[in-house]
Amino acid sequence: MWFMNKKTLSAEQATALHEQAWAAFREQDLDTAQECFQTLAKACPADARWMNGVGAVSLARDDRADARRHFQKAADLDYPGSHYNLGVMAYQDGNHDVARRHFLRAAEHDYPGSHYNLATMAFQEGDHDTARQYFQQAAEYDCPRSHFYLGSMAYQNGDHDAAVEHLNNAVRHDHPEALNLLGDVHLHAERYRPAEQAYRRAAELGHVDGYNNLGLLYLQLEDYEQAKQALLQALQSDHVYAQHNLAVAYHRLGELEQAERWYLISFSQHGNLQSLENLGHVYGDSGREVEGQALVAASDKLYEDQPLNDYEQALIDRLLA
Structure with a gap:
C-alpha cells in the first residue's frame, strides 16, 4: 500500500485510500479495510469517511456499540451514509422514530436507499400516500424495488397501465416479484403469451410462485400436459x-x-x-x-x-x- 506511511494525504490520495478500503470490505477482508480506514484517520482525522468505514467494519464484526459510536461521529458531521446506517440500526432495534429521523436526513442528501426505506416504513404503517411519494422519489434513481411497489399499488388501485409501466421498469433488473406480478396483470387482461413469459422468467429466477402460476395459466388455457410439467417443477x-x-x-x-x-x-x-x-x-x-x-x-x-x-x-x- 504505497501511501500507508504518509502522515498527510492529498484529496486524491485520501479518496483512493477510501475506495481501497471499501474494495477490501466488499471482499470481506476486514483487516485490510480496517487498516486503510485507520490510515485515513491518522492523515485526515476530520474526514467523516473513515468514521463511517470503521463503523461498517465494527458492524460486520457484530460490535454494534462501536459501530454506532463511529456512525454517530460521522453523522455529527452530517455524513449521509452514516445517517443511513444509523437509521438501519435503529429500525432493527425497533426504534422507528430515530430510524425515520436519520433516513430523512440521508434523503436530504439524496443518499441511495433512504427514500425507499422511508417508503417501506410508511407503507407498513398504512400511510400509502406518503409511501407512494417516497417510492416515486426512489424510482427516479431506478430503484427496482420501488418500481415493484409502485406497480403493485397501481394494480391494486385498478390502474393496470401504470402497473405494467412500473413493473416493466423493475423487470429490467430481473426482479422476481415484479415478474410474477406482471404475469398476474397480463393474465387479468387475457394477454396470455406475455403472462406465460413473465411467469416462466420469475420461476427461472427462483420465485416460489412462478411455476405454480405458470401451471395455473396452462390449466386455464386447457393445456393440461404443459400444466403438469410446470406443476411438477413447482x-x-x-x-x-x-x-x-x-x-x-x-x-x-x-x-x-x-x-x-x-x-x-x-x-x-x-x-x-x-x-x-x-x-x-x-x-x-x-x-x-x-x-x-x-x-x-x-x-x-x-x-x-x-x-x-x-x-x-x-x-x-x-x-x-
Whole structure:
C-alpha cells in the first residue's frame, strides 16, 4: 500500500485510500479495510469517511456499540451514509422514530436507499400516500424495488397501465416479484403469451410462485400436459398448492390414479378441503360413487364446521391413516 506511511494525504490520495478500503470490505477482508480506514484517520482525522468505514467494519464484526459510536461521529458531521446506517440500526432495534429521523436526513442528501426505506416504513404503517411519494422519489434513481411497489399499488388501485409501466421498469433488473406480478396483470387482461413469459422468467429466477402460476395459466388455457410439467417443477420448491393443482392437471388428463394420489397428499399434508371434494369426484369417476359422494358431503360439512356422520369420519380416518 504505497501511501500507508504518509502522515498527510492529498484529496486524491485520501479518496483512493477510501475506495481501497471499501474494495477490501466488499471482499470481506476486514483487516485490510480496517487498516486503510485507520490510515485515513491518522492523515485526515476530520474526514467523516473513515468514521463511517470503521463503523461498517465494527458492524460486520457484530460490535454494534462501536459501530454506532463511529456512525454517530460521522453523522455529527452530517455524513449521509452514516445517517443511513444509523437509521438501519435503529429500525432493527425497533426504534422507528430515530430510524425515520436519520433516513430523512440521508434523503436530504439524496443518499441511495433512504427514500425507499422511508417508503417501506410508511407503507407498513398504512400511510400509502406518503409511501407512494417516497417510492416515486426512489424510482427516479431506478430503484427496482420501488418500481415493484409502485406497480403493485397501481394494480391494486385498478390502474393496470401504470402497473405494467412500473413493473416493466423493475423487470429490467430481473426482479422476481415484479415478474410474477406482471404475469398476474397480463393474465387479468387475457394477454396470455406475455403472462406465460413473465411467469416462466420469475420461476427461472427462483420465485416460489412462478411455476405454480405458470401451471395455473396452462390449466386455464386447457393445456393440461404443459400444466403438469410446470406443476411438477413447482413441487420441487414445496409450493403449498402445487399438489392440488398438479392433481387437477392429472384429473383433467383422465389420469385418475395420479389425480387421486395428489389430491390425497394435498388434503393430508395441507388440509386442503377442495382437494378432499375433488378426491370425491375422482372416486365417482372411478366407479366408487358411494365413497365419492361421502367425501364430497364431508368436505361441505368441514367447510361449514359441521360434524361428520360415522361413515364419513371413518372414511376420512382411513384416508389419513
